[in-house]
Amino acid sequence: MAVYTEVTDEELNGFIAGYDVGRLLSFKGIAEGVENSNFLLHTNKASYILTLYEKRVNPDDLPYFLNLLGHLAKKGLSCPTPVPSKDGKLLGTLAGRPAALVTFLEGMWVRRPRVDHCTELGKAMAELHLCGSDYEGFRKNALDVSGWRPLFEQCGGRSNDVHPGLDEDISGELDYLERTWPRDLPSGVIHADLFPDNVFFLGDRLSGLIDFYFACNDAFAYDIAICLNAWCFEQDLSFNVTKARALLKGYTGVRALTREEYDALPILARGAALRFLLTRLYDWLSVPEGALVTPKDPLEYLKRLRFHQTVDTAEAYGLVQ
Structure with missing residues (x-):
């Protein structure tokens, strides 16, 4: 509750x-x-x-x-x-x-998104990015690449208690992302938390976006990367390229991606997977004994991260430019 x-x-x-x-x-x-x-x-x-x-x-x-x-x-x-x-x-x-x-916004979120839901999400996300382009407020993303190592350090070296070798996996990924993270991509207001439970539908029609309390100023393509992780993996954590293609087609039908954004998608998707792995890991390790809250499994995002580590170009996500 x-x-x-x-x-x-x-x-x-x-x-x-x-x-x-x-x-x-x-x-x-x-x-x-x-x-x-x-x-x-x-x-x-x-x-x-x-x-x-x-x-x-x-x-x-x-x-x-x-x-x-x-x-x-x-x-x-x-x-x-x-x-x-x-x-x-x-x-x-x-x-x-x-x-x-x-x-009050009418609608319900979908527990098992279909391909058409992903298309609608892509369109709405692009509209959000365009609508926010002249917003004068600014808020730094507190959970961007510069915030991941401090969050990892707050886990107190207990990552291997959750999964053998997890400490080494995260340390190596942090080293790589901090060294190669793309800079100067087209940026503005992003939602930064567009998981299915923050997107409402009435039937097949997207009725609205909610819960903007992680919204910030960051790269538009990073918002896309978060959604590739949140919407395009099945329950067995296999990647659904058809859903990814639909999401990206919906987005680019409203706002075109630059070549730089296209090329950056694989590393941005890796970063998004690591970001949610770390926040889930921190929550998993921080739940007090006897608490009624069940934290989300961080290892779901380790499996997503391992998929993105195999990706070289955005073509793997169904986007051809």
Whole structure:
């Protein structure tokens, strides 16, 4: 259950009174999500999502995220839109936590993405990159290549407890990526966490993108690499080139890739696999005894990484330029 902070009726009513959203009809916690406390609100006017930002979120980053959502929505991207309070503020305080209200987005995420879902994702990701091109805010990617070694060091040399030889595998990959990571690729606002549970569909139609709380400024092609990892491997962790081709075709139909981006895709995909291997590894090693949370298996991303290590050109992902 992704509700870490409980909210009393009195606190909630006081908070909602500061917004012109109508009379509250119902209020319940949302089980999905791992970073913040989320609630679904129904009023006599509409439905909304109330988010309380927990301690892992830097409050200084919140204006970047909330203003970005408003900017993207004005540009026509389907995403939650922040609701301003009666005094025009997008961010308030509830139960001792920073809190914001956003519009409710209809749709469901798909547990087993099909090829047509991957095409729709590619289109929406390219639209996001174009819509955010003139966003004035800037946020450095805290989990870019410069952040991976410090994260690995926080694992305290216990990687081999998870899998024999994992420490050596990660150390060697870090050495390689730090030496060869591409620079000066076309960049701007990226989502950086477009996993299937952050992409909503109504039937076969993509209805919107959610959860922008890893959004940052980085290479557009890195966002593509994250999605190749998140959407194009099957349950047995075999790579589905048909899904990858569909994702890339959807993307390039909206925004063309430069030659440099094309050539960089294999190493970016390796980096994206290592990034999620490391965050999962850190979480796996950090769960306190008796906790009810089950961390995600880091070794799933080790297997993805090993696939990308065999790739020489983007043709392996179904993209021909």
